[in-house]
Amino acid sequence: MSSKPVLHYFNARGRMECIRWLLAAAGVEFEEKFIESPEDLEKLRKDGKLMFEQVPMVEIDGMTLVQTRAILNYIATKYDLSGKDMKERALIDMYAEGVADLSEMMGQLIVTPPDQKEAKISLIKDRAKNRYLPAFEKVLKSHGQDYLVGNRLSRVDIHLLELLLYVEEIDSSLLAPFPLLQALKSRLSSLPNVKKFLQPGSQRKPPTDEKALEEARKAFKF
Amino acid sequence: MAGKPLFHYDEARGRMESVRWLLAAAGVEYEEKFLQTNEDLEKLRSDGVLMFQQVPMVEVDGMRLVQTRAILNYFSSKYNLYGKDMKERALIDMYSEGLADLNELFIVYPYDPPGVKEAKIAQMKEKAKNRYFPAFEKVLKSHGQDFLVGNKLSKADIHLVEMIYNMEELDANIIANFPLLQALKTRISDMPNIKKFLQPGSRRQPPVDEKTVLKARKIFKF
Numbered sequence: 342m343s344s345k346p347v348l349h350y351f352n353a354r355g356r357m358e359c360i361r362w363l364l365a366a367a368g369v370e371f372e373e374k375f376i377e378s379p380e381d382l383e384k385l386r387k388d389g390k391l392m393f394e395q396v397p398m399v400e401i402d403g404m405t406l407v408q409t410r411a412i413l414n415y416i417a418t419k420y421d422l423s424g425k426d427m428k429e430r431a432l433i434d435m436y437a438e439g440v441a442d443l444s445e446m447m448g449q450l451i452v453t454p455p456d457q458k459e460a461k462i463s464l465i466k467d468r469a470k471n472r473y474l475p476a477f478e479k480v481l482k483s484h485g486q487d488y489l490v491g492n493r494l495s496r497v498d499i500h501l502l503e504l505l506l507y508v509e510e511i512d513s514s515l516l517a518p519f520p521l522l523q524a525l526k527s528r529l530s531s532l533p534n535v536k537k538f539l540q541p542g543s544q545r546k547p548p549t550d551e552k553a554l555e556e557a558r559k560a561f562k563f
Numbered sequence: 564m565a566g567k568p569l570f571h572y573d574e575a576r577g578r579m580e581s582v583r584w585l586l587a588a589a590g591v592e593y594e595e596k597f598l599q600t601n602e603d604l605e606k607l608r609s610d611g612v613l614m615f616q617q618v619p620m621v622e623v624d625g626m627r628l629v630q631t632r633a634i635l636n637y638f639s640s641k642y643n644l645y646g647k648d649m650k651e652r653a654l655i656d657m658y659s660e661g662l663a664d665l666n667e668l669f670i671v672y673p674y675d676p677p678g679v680k681e682a683k684i685a686q687m688k689e690k691a692k693n694r695y696f697p698a699f700e701k702v703l704k705s706h707g708q709d710f711l712v713g714n715k716l717s718k719a720d721i722h723l724v725e726m727i728y729n730m731e732e733l734d735a736n737i738i739a740n741f742p743l744l745q746a747l748k749t750r751i752s753d754m755p756n757i758k759k760f761l762q763p764g765s766r767r768q769p770p771v772d773e774k775t776v777l778k779a780r781k782i783f784k785f
Contacts, residue, residue, distance in 0.1 A: 392698050393661045404653060410632070411656035418649045427640045431626060434633035439615050476614050 346371040346401040349385060351557065354546045355448070356409050357397045359500060361545065363413060365538035366499045367420035373544065379561055413437075417496040429491045436477070436489055437497045440504050443473045447507055451549050452563070466515060469508050474519050477501060481521035487528060494532075502529045510548060568593040568623040571607060573782055575775045576768040577670055578631045579619045583767060584725045585635060585718060587760035588751075589642035595766065598782050632663075639718040651713045658699070658711055658719040662726050665695050669729050673771035674779065684733055691730045696741050699723055703743035709750060716751075724751040732770055 346364065350357035352375040364371050376382050376396065386394050390405050398407045402419075406412050417423040424430045446465050453461050477489070486492045489501065505526050508515050516523055529535055538545055557563075568586070572579040574597040586593055598604050598618065608616050612627050620629045628634050639645040639655075646652045665687065672683040699711065708714045711723065727748050730737045738744045751757055760767055779785075 392657060393664070393694055402650070404650065406653055406657055408657045408660035410660050411653055414656050415649060415653040418652070427637060428624070428626065430640070431628055431633055431637040434636050435614060435628055435630045438630035438632050442615070472615055 345369075346399055348373045349376065349390075349398040349400070350396050351376050352546070353549050353553070353557075355397075355549075358546055359444070359503060360397060360399065360409065360412050360416070362499050362503045362538065363416050363422070363496055365543065365545070366494075366532070366534050367416065367422060368534045369416070369420065371544070382561070413496065422494065422496040422499070424491055424495055425493075429495075432490045433495050433497045436480070437500050439473055439476060440497065440500045443468060444500075444504055444507070447511070451554055462511065466512055469511075469515050470518075473504075474508070474515070474522060478519045478521050481525060487525075489525075498525070498529055499535075502526060502535070568621055570595040571598070571620040571622075572618050573598045573775075573779055574768070575771055575779060577619075577771075577779075580670075580768055581666065581722060581725060582619065582621070582631065582634055582638070584721050584760070585638055585644065587756055587765070587767075588716070588721045588754070589638065589644060590756045591638070591642065593766075599778075601782050601784060604782055635659075635718060644716065644718045644721070646713055646717055647715075651717075654712045655717050655719045658702070659722050661695055661698065662719075662722045665690055665726060666722075666729075669726075674776055674785075687730070688734055688737065691726075691737060692740075695726075696730075696738060696744060700741045700743050703747065709747075711747075716754075720747065720751060724748050724757075 346369065348357060348360065348371055350373070352373075361371075376385070382396070385391050385396070385398065391398055392405075392407050395407060397409055397412060398405060399412045400406075401412075401415070404415075406415060414423070424433050443465070446461070446468065450458065450461055450465070480489055484492075488494055488498050490497065501522075502525070505516060505522060516526070530539060537543060568591070570579060570582070570593055572595070598607075604618070607613050607618070607620065613620055614627075614629045617629060619631055619634060620627060621634050622628075623634075623637070626637075628637060636645070646655050668683055668687045668690075672680055672687070675683055702711055706714075710716055711719045723744075724747065727738055727744060738748070752761060759765060
């Protein structure tokens with residue numbers, strides 16, 4: 342049994358990518374076991390390793406953890422990225438859940454039927470521009486600090502950085518009205534662990550391409 | 564600002580109900596300001612008290628918290644319903660998140676159009692019986708203790724019992740094959756605070772009916 346966390350998921354961003362980001366930012370090396378066929382997934386299920394028959398699953402510190410938020414919270418607490426007390430954690434949770442809502446909308450795009458895609462993209466852009474990005478810009482403006490909570494790096498800075506990069510992938514002009522978010526993005530991207538993760542050859546996954554998705558849909562029947 | 568927490572939501576179960584259950588279990592009193600009209604919602608928005616323009620929102624300990632999980636986690640930490648350490652919390656999170664997946668279907672289905680509603684109900688019953696309830700029965704069997712985690716009441720127990728009551732509204736026999744879940748349900752229901760919460764006149768909301776759906780459509784414009 343490896344002492345490094347082992348991530349079980351498809352070779353894709355999906356619901357595991359935010360976990361990869363957080364581990365990388367915390368400077369934690371991890372291994373990945375990719376699910377490449379329905380048989381791979383069936384085996385995990387038969388072995389009783391997936392509490393709700395689903396991935397992501399992470400083997401860490403003797404536990405077999407499923408559910409993205411459970412995994413993220415554990416990693417954040419272990420590596421001191423969860424604020425210094427209950428109230429800081431409340432803010433971190435609140436902000437992170439906002440990031441998660443917009444991320445969820447973006448994640449759904451790949452399984453949106455072609456005739457509904459444009460409307461979905463429009464809605465995502467509208468929400469980014471008018472709801473989520475302004476909310477985080479306002480937080481940074483309110484305290485003028487380098488990080489969202491407690492003047493210190495926490496998990497939500499990393500979650501937000503990841504989100505900002507996805508927003509840019511959709512439309513690079515969306516960040517233009519938000520100077521503090523742009524500054525946060527630059528600052529965080531320069532942190533050594535993050536910088537390394539952003540470079541080619543890291544465990545960061547590329548956008549899911551149409552062809553790979555089609556194959557996955559056929560194989561896994563979704 | 565001292566005083567009781569103040570809940571902002573419409574007079575319905577929705578995303579606030581699990582918070583009501585949690586505070587009932589903790590024996591904590593709170594006040595509620597129910598949204599009655601779209602103007603009520605717009606006022607909260609223009610007052611700048613909803614970080615992402617959404618409810619639930621809870622005013623507590625000088626904070627205006629939005630996002631259900633942020634609210635639940637804060638109250639759980641404050642009232643010792645979140646385990647004794649990081650690893651117990653990971654289990655509590657994993658169990659809570661599984662239940663949240665099922666709850667997502669339960670919260671939304673009353674507002675779905677007729678054809679979709681029936682399909683959702685069938686899906687929920689199937690998932691509860693074949694995925695979620697077996698998983699929790701297995702946990703209880705594995706340690707033989709009275710509670711899911713650490714031999715002590717946690718938010719996971721409350722969410723599970725709430726879900727059992729929810730599912731029993733769709734199928735009275737849904738936990739017929741799960742003796743340990745039945746025992747947990749009885750044990751939790753007999754706790755004085757929960758017993759009181761289960762009686763008429765408590766803050767517990769009734770099942771969503773047509774009237775509530777129509778009112779919600781007007782308030783939230785959907």
